Amino acid sequence: xxxxxxxxxxxxxxxxxxxxxxxxxxxxxxxxxxxxxxxxxxxxxxxxxxxxxxxxxxxxxxxxxxxxxxxxxxxxxxxxxxxxxxxxxxxxxxxxxxxxxxxxxxxxxxxxxxxxxxxxxxxxxxxxxxxxxxxxxxxxxxxxxxxxxxxxxxxxxxxxxxxxxxxxxxxxxxxxxxxxxxxxxxxxxxxxxxxxxxxxxxxxxxxxxxxxxxxxxxxxxxxxxxxxxxxxxxxxxxxxxxxxxxxxxxxxxxxxxxxxxxxxxxxxxxxxxxxxxxxxxxxxxxxxxxxxxxxxxxxxxxxxxxxxxxxxxxxxxxxxxxxxxxxxxxxxxxxxxxxxxxxxxxxxxxxxxxxxxxxxxxxxxxxxxxxxxxxxxxxxxxxxxxxxxxxxxxxxxxxxxxxxxxxxxxxxxxxxxxxxxxxxxxxxxxxxxxxxxxxxxxxxxxxxxxxxxxxxxxxxxxxxxxxxxxxxxxxxxxxxxxxxxxxxxxxxxxxxxxxxxxxxxxxxxxxxxxxxxxxxxxxxxxxxxxxxxxxxxxxxxxxxxxxxxxxxxxxxxxxxxxxxxxxxxxxxxxxxxxxxxxxxxxxxxxxxxxxxxxxxxxxxxxxxxxxxxxxxxxxxxxxxxxxxxxxxxxxxxxxxxxxxxxxxxxxxxxxxxxxxxxxxxxxxxxxxx
Numbered sequence: 001x002x003x004x005x006x007x008x009x010x011x012x013x014x015x016x017x018x019x020x021x022x023x024x025x026x027x028x029x030x031x032x033x034x035x036x037x038x039x040x041x042x043x044x045x046x047x048x049x050x051x052x053x054x055x056x057x058x059x060x061x062x063x064x065x066x067x068x069x070x071x072x073x074x075x076x077x078x079x080x081x082x083x084x085x086x087x088x089x090x091x092x093x094x095x096x097x098x099x100x101x102x103x104x105x106x107x108x109x110x111x112x113x114x115x116x117x118x119x120x121x122x123x124x125x126x127x128x129x130x131x132x133x134x135x136x137x138x139x140x141x142x143x144x145x146x147x148x149x150x151x152x153x154x155x156x157x158x159x160x161x162x163x164x165x166x167x168x169x170x171x172x173x174x175x176x177x178x179x180x181x182x183x184x185x186x187x188x189x190x191x192x193x194x195x196x197x198x199x200x201x202x203x204x205x206x207x208x209x210x211x212x213x214x215x216x217x218x219x220x221x222x223x224x225x226x227x228x229x230x231x232x233x234x235x236x237x238x239x240x241x242x243x244x245x246x247x248x249x250x251x252x253x254x255x256x257x258x259x260x261x262x263x264x265x266x267x268x269x270x271x272x273x274x275x276x277x278x279x280x281x282x283x284x285x286x287x288x289x290x291x292x293x294x295x296x297x298x299x300x301x302x303x304x305x306x307x308x309x310x311x312x313x314x315x316x317x318x319x320x321x322x323x324x325x326x327x328x329x330x331x332x333x334x335x336x337x338x339x340x341x342x343x344x345x346x347x348x349x350x351x352x353x354x355x356x357x358x359x360x361x362x363x364x365x366x367x368x369x370x371x372x373x374x375x376x377x378x379x380x381x382x383x384x385x386x387x388x389x390x391x392x393x394x395x396x397x398x399x400x401x402x403x404x405x406x407x408x409x410x411x412x413x414x415x416x417x418x419x420x421x422x423x424x425x426x427x428x429x430x431x432x433x434x435x436x437x438x439x440x441x442x443x444x445x446x447x448x449x450x451x452x453x454x455x456x457x458x459x460x461x462x463x464x465x466x467x468x469x470x471x472x473x474x475x476x477x478x479x480x481x482x483x484x485x486x487x488x489x490x491x492x493x494x495x496x497x498x499x500x501x502x503x504x505x506x507x508x509x510x511x512x513x514x515x516x517x518x519x520x521x522x523x524x525x526x527x528x529x530x531x532x533x534x535x536x537x538x539x540x541x542x543x544x545x546x547x548x549x550x551x552x553x554x555x556x557x558x559x560x561x562x563x564x565x566x567x568x569x570x571x572x573x574x575x576x577x578x579x580x581x582x583x584x585x586x587x588x589x590x591x592x593x594x595x596x597x598x599x600x601x602x603x604x605x606x607x608x609x610x611x612x613x614x615x616x617x618x619x620x621x622x623x624x625x626x627x628x629x630x631x632x633x634x635x636x637x638x639x640x641x642x643x644x645x646x647x648x649x650x651x652x653x654x655x656x657x658x659x660x661x662x663x664x665x666x667x668x669x670x671x672x673x
Contacts, residue, residue, distance in 0.1 A: 005247040005270035006304070007146035009041060009078055011388030012337065013306065014381050016346035016363050018043040020068055021052045023350065028068065031350060032075045034369055039381025042078045043349060044308070045069075047152050048114070050084035050131065056091055057127075060134055073144035080249075081145045083135060083236050085128040086152035087114050096123040102163040104207045113356075115158040116151070119228040120169040125235055133239035140244035149308075150236045150250045153275060154229045155259030160221070162207045166228070171203050173224050187494045188216040212414040215495045222409040226261050233268060249273045251308040254295040255288070255424065261405040262299040263445050272300035275309035275347070278332070280322040286628050287432045289332060290611065293339035294395075294431075295403060298443035302394055306343035307336045312373050313361035321359065326372065327657040330380050331626050334659045337387065338613035338624030340395045344384055383643050387661060393617035398601060400444040400453040401431055407463040410495050411487075418519035420539045421582060423460040426485055430459040433588040437596075438604020440613055450475045455599040457483045464489040466498075469505030476509045477572030481599035483592075484510060486540050486580045487517070509576040511549030511569030514542050518559040526558030528565040528581060531594070535587040541565070542580040549578070552594070566591060568598070607633050610654070623662040627654040639664030 007013065015035070020028050035043070045068065046053065054060050072079055093100060093111040099121035101109045109115070117124040132150070139145050178184040181197055190196045195214055197203050206213035206221050237248050247270035252262055254274050266272050274296040278285040296305050312329050314321040324332070333344045351362035363377045408423040434441050434457070442453070446468030450456050456475060461468075461484065469489055476482050489506045491497055498504045502514035518541040520526065528535045530553035541560040546567065553566030560580075569576045575598050579591060596603060606612050609629035615622040620639075627633050634653045640663045641648050654660045 006342070007042070007078065007080070007247055007271070009146060011041070012384045012391055013042040013343035013345065014384045015040040015042040015077070015349070016044065017047060017309065017348040018045050019048065019348060019350075019352070020045075021049055021064070022352055022354075027350075028071060031364070032071060032077065034364060035077055035349070036075055037369075038363065038374075038378045039385050040077055040349075042080055042146070042343070042345065043072065044080040044082055044149055044345065045072075046084055046135070047082035047149065048084055048087050049082075050087060051089035053084060053135070054089065054131055057095060058130070062138060069139065069142050069144045073142070077144070078146040079142075079144040080147045080149045081135065081139060082149040083128070083132045083151060083240075085131065085150075085232075085236060086116055088117050088124070088127065092117065092123075092127060096121065098163070098165070099124050100163070101158050101161045102166070104160065104162055106162070106208065109158065113157075116232070118161045118163050118166055119232050120161065120163065120166040125232065128232065129235050129239045132236040133242065136240040136243035140246075145244075145246060147246050147271065148240050148244065148248045150233055150240070150248060153251055153253055153257065154233065155225075155257050156253060159225050159229060159259030161225075161228075162205050167205045169228065170205055170221070170224055171200050173227065174203060174220065175200065177220070188214055188220075189494070189496055190214065215410070215413050215415075218413055219406070219410050219495050222259070223406070225259055226264070226405075229259065230265060230268060233265075237268070247271045249306065249308070251275045252296065252299070254292045254299070255427075256292065258408070262295075263405070266299040266301070271306055272296060272303070273306035273308040273343070276307065276336070277309075277311055277315050278322075278324075280318045280320050284432070286331065286335065286611070286626075287435050288428065289335055290339060290435055291428065291431045293336050293341065294441055295443045297340035297395060298403075300340070302340075302442070304340055304342035304392060304394075306345065307333070307341045308343070308345050309347040310336070310345075311361050312346055312363055312365070312377060314359070316357050316360040323361070326376070329373075329376055330383070330659055331628065331657065333380055333384070334624060334661070335611060335626050337384075337390075338611070338615065338626065340615070342391050344380070386642050386645075387622075389663070390615055390617060390622040393615040393622055395440065395613065395615055397440045397442040398454045399434060399439055399441045400450055400456045401427070401434070401441050402446050402456065402458040402461055403427065403443040404445055404461065404463065404468075406493070407461055410491060411460060411462040413495075417487075417517045418539055420522070421487055421519070423462070426459040426582070429583075429585055429588065430457050430485065432585045433592050435611075436585065436608050437589075437592060438606050438612060439601065447471050450480065451478065453480065454601055455481045455483065455595065458488060459485045461485075461488045462490050463493065463495065464505060465493050466505055472506065473509040473571070476574040476576050479573035481575050481577070481595060482509060483577045483579070483595050486542060486582065506576070507547060509569070509571050510567065510578045511547050511571065511576065512564070512567050512578055513545040513547050514580070515545050516543040518543055520558060524558065526560070526581070527556045528553045528583070528587075529556050530566055530590055533590050535583060535590065537565075537581040537583050537587065539582040544578075544580050549576075553591075555581075606635070609633070610635075620663045620665060623664055625654050625660045625662070627656060627658050629656055631656050635660075635662075637662050637664055
C-alpha cells in the first residue's frame with residue numbers, strides 16, 4: 001500500500017479528548033486504569049489548556065503536562081498533543097482588547113466562552129506561534145507524542161471577524177486577488193446600485209447594511225475568511241514543524257461547518273481528521289453520518305482518515321439533546337470505520353462536572369464505570385482492537401457526488417429565487433437516495449478528474465466555473481453519465497450570471513436551456529410524469545427549452561404545466577440527465593433507477609436500512625454490515641466474521657441494530673428476513 005503520514009500506532013486508534021486539568025491529580029491514575037480497561041490507545045491532550053500552560057504572557061508551566069505525558073506513556077497510551085489556541089486565556093484579552101472578534105452588527109465579542117481571537121490580530125498570531133513552538137520544542141521527542149493537533153474546529157463557533165484590523169487585512173487580500181480597483185469593480189459588478197470604488201480605503205466589508213450586501217463581495221468575504229483561518233493554521237503548523245516530525249492535523253467538520261473549504265484545507269494537513277455529531281431533529285441521522293464520512297474520505301484523497309470526535313450519547317448544544325440508544329454508538333463508530341476511518345475518537349474521556357458542556361456525554365459518564373455507556377465503550381474498544389488488520393485499506397466508488405464549498409457559500413446568500421432550495425438539502429436528498437440504494441460514493445469538486453467514475457451526480461452546482469462546466473462536458477463526451485439537479489450552472493466564480501443565460505455552460509452536455517425559474521409558493525406542489533410514473537415535486541420548477549435532449553418527464557400542474565421536467569441528452573459517448581425540480585428521496589428512486597441503467601451501475605441489493613460498505617486491502621476485502629433496521633437482516637458471505645471470530649460460508653444473520661465485519665474475497669449478496 002502507499003505509504004502516507006500516520007501516527008506511530010498499531011491498529012485502529014481508539015480514544016478521545018482528555019482534559020485532566022479539570023480534575024485532581026489522584027483522578028488521573030483512575031482515568032488511566034479505566035482507559036486500559038476500555039482499550040484506549042490514543043488521547044488528545046491540551047486542546048483547551050492555554051490558561052494552564054501559559055498562566056501569564058511568556059511564562060509557561062509545563063510540569064503538569066510533563067507528568068501527564070509520562071503517566072500516559074507508562075501505561076501504553078499515545079498522545080495527540082493539541083495546541084490550545086482555540087481558547088485564548090483571560091490575560092490575553094486583558095492585554096490586547098483590540099484582538100477581540102467583532103460581529104457583523106458591530107458587537108465586540110468578549111472573553112468567557114470558546115472561540116478564537118481576531119484572525120487578523122498580530123498579537124494573536126504572535127501568541128499562537130509562541131505557544132505552539134514552546135510545546136513542540138519541549139515534546140518533539142517525547143515517546144508518548146505520536147501526532148500534533150492544531151487548534152480546534154476552525155470557524156466554529158466564530159470565523160468571520162469585522163474588526164478594523166480584519167477589514168484592513170481584507171483590503172490587502174483583495175489587492176492580491178484582483179490586482180486593481182478596476183478589476184475589483186468588474187468582478188463585483190459594482191456598477192449596480194452605484195457601488196463603484198475609486199479608492200482602496202473606501203472598500204468596506206459586508207457588515208450590517210441597510211439592504212443586502214453585494215453578493216460578489218459576500219462571496220469574496222467567505223473566501224477571505226477561509227484563507228485567514230488557514231493562515232493561522234499554517235503559523236502554528238510551521239512553528240511545530242521547526243522542532244517536530246510527527247504528523248500534524250486539525251479537526252474538520254465535514255458538511256457541518258460553513259467557513260472552511262476542505263478541498264483546500266486537506267492539502268495543508270498530514271492526516272485528515274473530522275468531528276461528527278448527530279443532528280437530533282434528523283430521524284435518519286445515520287445517513288448524515290455516512291455523508292460526512294464519505295466527504296471526509298474524499299477530501300483526504302481516498303486515504304484513511306481519523307474520526308477525531310463523536311459522542312458516546314447525547315450532546316449539549318442542540319435544542320433537544322437526544323441520547324443514543326443501546327448499540328447506536330457502535331453502529332455510528334463502525335459506519336465511520338466502514339467509510340475509511342482508521343481512528344475512532346470521542347469528545348471526551350471523562351464528563352465535565354462544570355462548564356457549558358457538563359451535559360455532553362463522555363466515554364466515562366457521570367454515572368461512572370458501571371454505567372451502560374461505559375460498558376458499551378469497553379465493548380467497542382474490544383471490537384476496534386479486533387479490526388487492526390484492516391488499517392490502511394481503502395474504499396472504492398463508481399459514483400461521485402459533486403461538492404463545492406464556494407457554491408454552498410454563493411447559493412445560501414440572500415435574495416435567491418426561493419429560500420427553500422438550499423445547497424445542503426439537495427446534497428442530502430441525492431446522497432440519501434444513493435445510500436438507500438446501497439451505492440457507495442465519493443465526493444468530488446467539479447474541476448477534479450472524474451474519468452474513473454461511471455456516474456457523476458451534481459445536486460447543487462449553482463456556482464459552476466467555466467472550467468468546471470468544461471470538465472463535466474468532457475466527462476460526458478468521454479462516455480460518462482452525468483445527473484444534474486435544478487438551479488445549476490447559474491453563476492460564475494463572481495456570482496455573475498453566465499453569458500448566454502441560466503445553465504448556459506452545461507448546454508452541450510445537457511441539451512436544454514433554462515428560460516426562466518418558476519418557484520412554487522409555500523405549500524404548493526406539482527407532479528412529474530416520468531415515463532408513466534407520477535412523482536410529487538415541490539418548491540421549484542423551471543421553464544426548460546429542449547435543445548437536443550429527450551424529454552423523459554413532464555410537469556403536470558403548477559407554473560410549468562406541460563413543460564419538460566426531466567431530460568436525457570446523448571452527448572458524445574455519454575449522457576447528461578437534468579432534473580429541473582425538487583424531488584424528495586422517494587421520488588428520486590425511479591429517476592436514479594433509469595440513470596443507473598444508463599451508467600451500468602448495479603445498486604447494492606440489500607434490504608433498506610442495512611448499510612453495507614466494503615474496504616479493499618492488498619490481500620482481502622473487509623465488508624461492514626451495519627443493521628439500522630428493527631429486524632434482522634442477512635448477507636451471503638464467504639470468509640470470517642472478525643468481531644466474533646466465526647467462519648462464514650453462506651447466509652449470515654445480523655441482528656436488529658447490530659454490526660458485523662467480514663474478511664472476504666467474495667462480494668456479499670443481501671437479503672432481508
